[in-house]
Amino acid sequence: xxxxxxxxxxxxxxxxxxxxxxxxxxxxxxxxxxxxxxxxxxxxxxxxxxxxxxxxxxxxxxxxxxxxxxxxxxxxxxxxxxxxxxxxxxxxxxxxxxxxxxxxxxxxxxxxx
Amino acid sequence: xxxxxxxxxxxxxxxxxxxxxxxxxxxxxxxxxxxxxxxxxxxxxxxxxxxxxxxxxxxxxxxxxxxxxxxxxxxxxxxxxxxxxxxxxxxxxxxxxxxxxxxxxxxx
Numbered sequence: 300x301x302x303x304x305x306x307x308x309x310x311x312x313x314x315x316x317x318x319x320x321x322x323x324x325x326x327x328x329x330x331x332x333x334x335x336x337x338x339x340x341x342x343x344x345x346x347x348x349x350x351x352x353x354x355x356x357x358x359x360x361x362x363x364x365x366x367x368x369x370x371x372x373x374x375x376x377x378x379x380x381x382x383x384x385x386x387x388x389x390x391x392x393x394x395x396x397x398x399x400x401x402x403x404x405x406x407x408x409x410x411x412x
Numbered sequence: 413x414x415x416x417x418x419x420x421x422x423x424x425x426x427x428x429x430x431x432x433x434x435x436x437x438x439x440x441x442x443x444x445x446x447x448x449x450x451x452x453x454x455x456x457x458x459x460x461x462x463x464x465x466x467x468x469x470x471x472x473x474x475x476x477x478x479x480x481x482x483x484x485x486x487x488x489x490x491x492x493x494x495x496x497x498x499x500x501x502x503x504x505x506x507x508x509x510x511x512x513x514x515x516x517x518x519x520x
Contacts, residue, residue, distance in 0.1 A: 330506065332508075341499060341510035341511060342456065347506050349506060397443050397444055397503075398443075400444075400448075400458040400461060402458070403456050408453075
């Protein structure tokens with residue numbers, strides 16, 4: 300299995316809703332990531348989990364809350380989002396070793412209304 | 413100054429032509445270097461890693477110059493399926509940093 304699986308593929312949520320994005324990989328990768336990508340822009344790092352511990356938070360607002368239940372799963376809990384949070388949310392994983400690239404999931408396209 | 417800089421293009425190139433992309437990075441402590449390809453409304457996919465000795469994968473050749481902090485990608489005999497955005501990516505301190513991407517369109 301060489302894939303990163305993200306669910307749902309599309310999500311529309313209101314500003315008062317609570318929802319979660321899910322990510323799963325079975326490649327034995329020990330680092331997992333959340334990226335946010337707006338249209339015509341490159342992906343921007345949000346969070347890094349290394350060996351199931353949060354190692355980097357790129358000053359992301361608290362309305363985004365990551366969770367890593369185990370080495371294969373990564374969640375992103377969403378609450379009280381704003382319309383400007385609408386974007387493609389990408390999960391990635393890597394071996395956390397020098398020279399190894401990241402494998403990205405196909406993303407969740409989020410629209411906040 | 414951005415951490416990773418690329419010419420955003422767009423590059424419109426006839427099929428069969430050779431096209432070159434360049435990229436510079438600002439952090440001399442960066443450890444690993446990659447080219448990713450991203451199709452419209454899809455996720456980025458690893459095209460190739462980049463090494464100082466230069467590396468080739470079929471029609472694609474990548475080169476890293478650490479002294480100049482410069483990365484390049486050459487595509488020979490371009491195909492229609494090469495149309496995509498090419499992202500220069502630099503790794504260090506547990507994270508990937510992306511360039512803005514260069515949009516390539518191959519014209520029949």
